[in-house]
Amino acid sequence: MTAIAKPQARRRAAKVVRRRQLIDAAIESIAKRGLGDTTLAHVSQAAGLSQGIVNLHFASKENLLNETLKHLRAEYEQNWRAALEKAPDDDLASQLSALLRSDYMSTVANKKKLSVWFAFWGEAKSRPTYKKISQERMTDYTEILETLLERLINEGGYSEINTPSMTQGITAMADGLWLNILISASGFKRSDAEKVMMQYLRATFPKHKDAFY
Amino acid sequence: MTAIAKPQARRRAAKVVRRRQLIDAAIESIAKRGLGDTTLAHVSQAAGLSQGIVNLHFASKENLLNETLKHLRAEYEQNWRAALEKAPDDDLASQLSALLRSDYMSTVANKKKLSVWFAFWGEAKSRPTYKKISQERMTDYTEILETLLERLINEGGYSEINTPSMTQGITAMADGLWLNILISASGFKRSDAEKVMMQYLRATFPKHKDAFY
DNA sequence: ATAAAATGAATGAATACTTATTCAGTAATT
DNA sequence: AATTACTGAATAAGTATTCATTCATTTTAT
Incomplete structure (x- = not known):
């Protein structure tokens, strides 16, 4: 029997889910503090995740925005x-x-x-x-x-x-x-x-x- | 001939003039770079003046804005x-x-x-x-x-x-x-x-x- | 089945860089 | 000489990005 590609079982959370979660956190922070005062620390904290998480999923702050x-x-x-x-x-x-x-x-x-x-x-x-x-x-x-x-x-x-x-x-x-x-x-x-x-x-x-x- | 009081000759520039000049520079910078990326260095430079000038005339960046x-x-x-x-x-x-x-x-x-x-x-x-x-x-x-x-x-x-x-x-x-x-x-x-x-x-x-x- | 190995998601401390504010000193004006 | 606008280097606080390490999950070998 040939190994059929698994239906995309992801590690802790599917990439799409995490990305969406971070976008939501960004919206939250921008509404709360404005675009200028929104930091990656705010975003990752709002998402309940760690400092480096945005760069991991979006490569840069600019890209996240x-x-x-x-x-x-x-x-x-x-x-x-x-x-x-x-x-x-x-x-x-x-x-x-x-x-x-x-x-x-x-x-x-x-x-x-x-x-x-x-x-x-x-x-x-x-x-x-x-x-x-x-x-x-x-x-x-x-x-x-x-x-x-x-x-x-x-x-x-x-x-x-x-x-x-x-x-x-x-x-x-x-x-x-x-x-x-x-x-x-x-x-x-x-x-x-x-x-x-x-x-x-x-x-x-x-x-x-x-x-x- | 008696020295008639000079018509409001200020030191280097009247306070009102300097403040207005800095406000104009702020507008310039906000339009060019956005509110978030506007720094006091940008504003003072656009006004052709020194680093500390905004704090001198407006006490804080917040106040200037x-x-x-x-x-x-x-x-x-x-x-x-x-x-x-x-x-x-x-x-x-x-x-x-x-x-x-x-x-x-x-x-x-x-x-x-x-x-x-x-x-x-x-x-x-x-x-x-x-x-x-x-x-x-x-x-x-x-x-x-x-x-x-x-x-x-x-x-x-x-x-x-x-x-x-x-x-x-x-x-x-x-x-x-x-x-x-x-x-x-x-x-x-x-x-x-x-x-x-x-x-x-x-x-x-x-x-x-x-x-x- | 089970355990070991491989994978890759997530962490968070360290780094390199910005930036608002301060203030001692300079110089123009009175 | 006294006043005060102005300077700009120093300071202190913050912040995006990196990356060695940890850890959950999946795959492979037995």
Whole structure:
């Protein structure tokens, strides 16, 4: 009998698991202390592991941070794609609603994650990698949003609207509402952000307003 | 001839001048390297002065950064107040237009300054001072924007609109457009941001659209 | 089965390097 | 001469990275 390759039984923890654990610890620390004050000692401690562990799994701190941002980006995309899939196939307005509401689900729009996004954006000018990944976050999203808008505009005969400009406006509002959640004093919550966005959609697409409540 | 008191001739430079010079150097460095990698050596070098100069004028690095953010906030406020004052007293729509356009003037919305704003926002969760100053940036602005909107809504009989929610939406869009300027790959410029905002206002206030071109 | 050997995950002390802050001394201004 | 802005070397604290060693798990040999 020939020895068939074992199904990847790992030593103390599978590499993927450890890496993910360290990324989570990094997010925790960045949210708690900021990107600048996050040290490898903090990360490894938060993960309950030893000093050298990050270099073992990620080779360098820089690499850990890059991978952390990539992880955030992937999670963001999964979230909106999942939301979109759940929306009814035959109802454009509901699809648009689902897509834009997904930005305020607790998985992606909690203060911890938002804080990390802004931390990376704040360094985007000086770090090309951060800038690139941040751009990538929006490419597919923007494209799909724009087609949805275009089709809805056709369907409702909203002739006055310039679609690309509106796409930009909506994504901008979405990000700005994230800032509000992060910064605002008087408990501006995810649900408040969603309300603002929905009222904007109702005003813009009056014939479809029912989808935006 | 009697020696008339010299008009405030300071030693090597007036304290206010030196402080401002160091704040400018800090902004320069934060934009270039990020908040985390900005060292006092960088700042003092950018100012063409010696190592210890920041501690001499600001006592600590922390204090320099706080004052830098306060400076940015003050500059932002001056800018929109000045813009508002230039707008015609008797034309609400033009006032609204001027206020919102001011966010995209080169003084405040260039990549350097935006990069610094985002750097501070990224640390706002862990640094109460940054959070507070960031909130203060918006208090007066929001209040004035809201009264303008309310009066314009009355004037035009735009009955369907919920003013507080719209105020939130507009400021969010304004900040989100800043992010676009900072991050976007395909040269999204200040003028593009302004266009997006203006098209939003035309769509919302059709009777006043002339003011938003 | 069982034990010995091999593998590679994890540790943590040591290293080399940065960096904020201090402060004794220098020099411009009054 | 007195004052005080400014300098820059020294200091003290921190931090990313390395690597010899430990130890859990799997493989191989018997």
